[in-house]
Amino acid sequence: MKNLKALLKYQFEIQMDKIFGSETTRIEPVYAADKNSFVENFIIENKLPQVEILLLGLAFIPHLHPEFLSSMVSDYLPNGGELPEFGGIKSKNHRGILPTGETAQFLIAGNDLENRISFYNYLHNQSFLYQKGIIKIESVPNGEPKLSGLLILDDEYVEKFITGKILKPQLSSIFPAQLIETQLDWDDLVLNSNTLNQIKEIETWLKFNEILLHEWDMKAKIKPGFRVMFYGAPGTGKTLTASLLGKYTKRDVYRIDLSMVISKYIGETEKNLSSLFDKAADKDWILFFDEADAVFGKRTNVRDAHDKYANQEVSYLLQRIENHPGLVILASNFKTNIDTAFTRRFQSIIEFEVPSHHERLQLWKNNLPKGIKIAEDVNLNELSKKYDITGANIVNIIQYACLRTLEDEKTSINLNHLLQGIKKEYAKEGKMM
Structure with missing residues (x-):
């Protein structure tokens, strides 16, 4: 993260120098990715150009360094005040500044109108991260600038960059x-x-x-x-x-x-x-x-x-x-x-289709347990011919018969337990044996 922080800070200072008319000589940090970092491994694997690195770093950094953006701004505005060009928002829970699309636009394009238009077009038409849904700009109410929405890094990638593992989305009201x-x-x-x-x-x-x-x-x-x-x-x-x-x-x-x-x-x-x-x-x-x-x-x-x-x-x-x-x-x-x-x-x-006789026979053979004997009175071929049932029915029947076998302390699965299981499956579907 040190490389990303240094790059973001340098880019911010360059744009602020332009606003304040400063002639400070600054040395651009040489970005050398740390191969032990999950986020920087991602940068290497996808050969991200600097503009994409800045976008990725900006979206990711609040998750590990919540104070970072606030401290950058306060260095230039020690007595407080607004910096509309920088964008950013405060949330209900997060105490620092969260980046918006405007924040990215300012860091990359500054206040130059042509550069700002170019960035807007790049983001929506060329950006690898944006096109792949790795980052997105949160929707805003009608009439508000599109880039004033929160710059969001997909939850799965937040987890991947911190732990190295992709977070699978869980069933919820927002992900049904x-x-x-x-x-x-x-x-x-x-x-x-x-x-x-x-x-x-x-x-x-x-x-x-x-x-x-x-x-x-x-x-x-x-x-x-x-x-x-x-x-x-x-x-x-x-x-x-x-x-x-x-x-x-x-x-x-x-x-x-x-x-x-x-x-x-x-x-x-x-x-x-x-x-x-x-x-x-x-x-x-x-x-x-x-x-x-x-x-x-x-x-x-x-x-x-x-x-x-x-x-x-x-x-x-x-x-x-x-x-x-x-x-x-x-x-x-x-x-x-x-x-x-x-x-x-x-x-x-x-x-x-409902399985044929031969398919039902194969299902019986596939699903019966290998660790216990089948009683001699069980004729799988006859069961397959006589009972017109599905694969799910057969699995349920076998489960029932196995549990009854264990309960009765038997050493093999007998025909009676299987027939009882078949009867239960028929009853669930309103059929008679």
Whole structure:
């Protein structure tokens, strides 16, 4: 941090000398990154130019040295007073000065009008940090200068620069999504060959999309992102497939909690999802909308104001999904539940069928525990033929049978416990054995 502090202080003093007409001779510090610093490793890895280093240092420094900006200003204004050119704001909790876009503009461009305009254009059109969402300028009320908003370093990068680890966002009212992971492998996903081939197409897009867009220069010809619909009965592998796609392409998968997204208040649903899409835009995440009918269902005939705004929500979400640069998966129990305006824009629509007899047999074999015997009266082939159930049902049945086996102090899993588990699964779905 010493290098960053020295660079920021030098840049501030140069601009202040111009304001006060000082002819002080100052020696510009030579920036030599400390390889033991997480923030400076990031600077080296991304070959950041000096303007980006200044932006990054300015956004990061209040997190470690809250007094730094205040002390710089007070050196020039020991008796107090305002320095509007410097920008900066005071917050409710932080006692020092927090930087704004104006602070960055002053440090980099000073009071020179042409330089200030150049900086504004650079920030919004060229800045690596700004384009990647690593830094951002907080929105301000209408009529106030755009750069008067707080200069914010993304929370994940604050954590990365302090601890060396990326902080995963947690489910909350401002982030209505939850990270989902799996310990399973592709071999544990039992699906028919047609479904597996279509999933392979998604994996291919995740692997080669960047080459297609940039090296093959297709960016102007095809829309960003990839939109997929999974449909089929509950328990047929939709969520597991999304998790495995993330696991094997090294991407985080976030399942959107629709109960936290949908609001009865006009405009709130759009606001909730907008913040999610904004945060996900540059993160290379996979967004998984489970039970997507709740938000992406068919638009209704307009009978009242509520219908009008409900339809506007669907139209807004359609636009955001269509422009999102990453993979978006919508999951539904029934294909017909999703608005056709969405389905026309999907690159792929994949059906997850209830497993066949042979697939159910494989699921039984995959999920039975290896550390205990299976009783001789258990015929997995017969169970697979007789009971038309999903993979999730089979996992629940096996869990039930294992617990009963432990409770009864048996040395093997017997048929009776498995049948009791099947009966419970049938009862949950209102079916008779």
